[in-house]
Amino acid sequence: RKEVEQDPGPFNVPEGATVAFNCTYSNSASQSFFWYRQDCRKEPKLLMSVYSSGNEDGRFTAQLNRASQYISLLIRDSKLSDSATYLCVVNVYNDMRFGAGTRLTVKP
C-alpha cells in the first residue's frame, strides 16, 4: 500500500463548479499535512496546511480526519487558473511524503 494515496483524476470541471479531492495516508504517526499545487513542469507550491479542526482559505477548504487517516480539499467557484495538479503531502518525522497528485482542469 502506498504511503499517501490520491485519486489521480483527471477532474474536468466547468468554471464555477465545486470540486473535492480526497487523500488517504497509511502511517498513523503522521504529524502534519499539506496540500500543494504543482503546475506543469514547475515546482510544487504550498497551497495550505491542513489542521484537525479544518481550515479555510478563500475558496479552498481543507479537512483532516485522523481517525480515518483521510484528508480532503474542497475548491469552490473554480477558476480557470485553478487548473493544476494538487498534491497531498504528509509529514512523518520530518520526512515529507507525497501523493501522486490529482490533476484538475477547469474549462470555460
Added chain:
Amino acid sequence: GAVVSQHPSRVICKSGTSVKIECRSLDFQATTMFWYRQFPKQSLMLMATSNEGSKATYEQGVEKDKFLINHASLTLSTLTVTSAHPEDSSFYICSAIPGTQGPQRGYTFGSGTRLTVV
C-alpha cells in the same frame, strides 16, 4: 518569504558525463535540504536528505555513488549526477525547511532542474 534558488533550470548533457545541480537558500540557513526526483505524471520521490557538515542519507534504491550530494555550507547543497544515462532524465527538485518554523509549516522548493541525457 523564504526562497530556495535552484540552478540550472534545464540541462541537456551527453550520456556518460556528469551534471551538477545547485540548491541555495537565499534568506535563511538550511541545515537540512532534500532532493527529489519526479518522472512524468508521477509523484515526487525523495532521493536523499542532505545534512550540512555530514554525509547525506539516501533512500532505499538510490545509488549514493551515482548521485553525489555535498552540503558544505548552511546555504548550499549540490547534487551531482555522475555518468549520466538517458534513464536519469527527470525533473530534480530540492527543498528546505525555512528557518526555525519547523516541518509543520511545510517545505520551500527550488524551481527544479529538468535534466535530459542524450
